[in-house]
Amino acid sequence: MHDIASSPENFIPHVKRMSTSIMVTLLYGKPVSDFGDNKHLLYYFDAMKKFIELTDPWAHPPLDIMPILKHVPARWVRWKGLCEEAKRLRGAFFDDFTEDFEARYRAGERTGSLLEKVLDHPNHFDVVIEEIRGMSRLLMDGGVETSASYIQNFILALACHPPCQDKAQAEID
Structure with a gap:
């Protein structure tokens, strides 16, 4: 909330950082406190893009239907390079x-993260x-984008409907 209040024009990166930080903290036990110079976040969001x-169904050939296309050299098809870069x-x-x-x-550092719990109980x-x-990786992918998308859309919906903001504020008050 502090980030959004201090620079509301950057609410989308702030929400993405927050949702990533929540998942990284839950999984690895270490929050991500800054979006700006954090190369980890930049890697993740570039890969997600x-x-x-x-996954755009019309941007790439249907490999399930025509598996021979898997053997086309990477220099002739853009999607293979995208796969490698991601x-x-x-x-x-x-x-x-x-x-x-x-x-x-x-x-021996313990934070109570999910991965610690799994490693602490191997049997x-x-x-x-x-x-x-x-x-x-699956939990990160499932948690980060869905949470960020929901919160961003919620903020946009409130911005487009001030009476709903007033009602929500009244309920909070």
């Missing part, structure tokens, strides 16, 4: 957070470290 572009950016984001978390975990969850890393 590329993934969104890759993979590289996601790897940079997740590898840095995972390595930092694993070092803190080995050092209960019956997963290997690669499955834990994959799980954290």
Whole structure:
């Protein structure tokens, strides 16, 4: 709220940073307090833009229907480069957070994060470290974009409908 109050014109990056920070804190036990120079966030959001572009159903060939297209050289098709770039950016984001978390975990630092709980009870969850890393990536992807989109749309809806703002403010008061 402080970020939005101090620079409301940047509410979209503020909401994205907040939703990312919540998920990183829940999973890895370390908040992301600044959007500006944080290369981790920039990697993640650049990768998400590329993934969104890759999932556009009309932008790329239907590989499920024509699997032979998988063998077309990357220099002739744009989507293969997008895939590699998104993979590289996601790897940079997740590898840095995972390595930092694993070092803190080995050092005995505890924050109560989800990944700590899973690692503290290996017999209960019956997963290997690669499955834990994959799980954290899926949870990040599911939690960050959906939360940020919801909150951004909520803010826009309130901005477009001042009577709703007044009613909400009255209820809060």
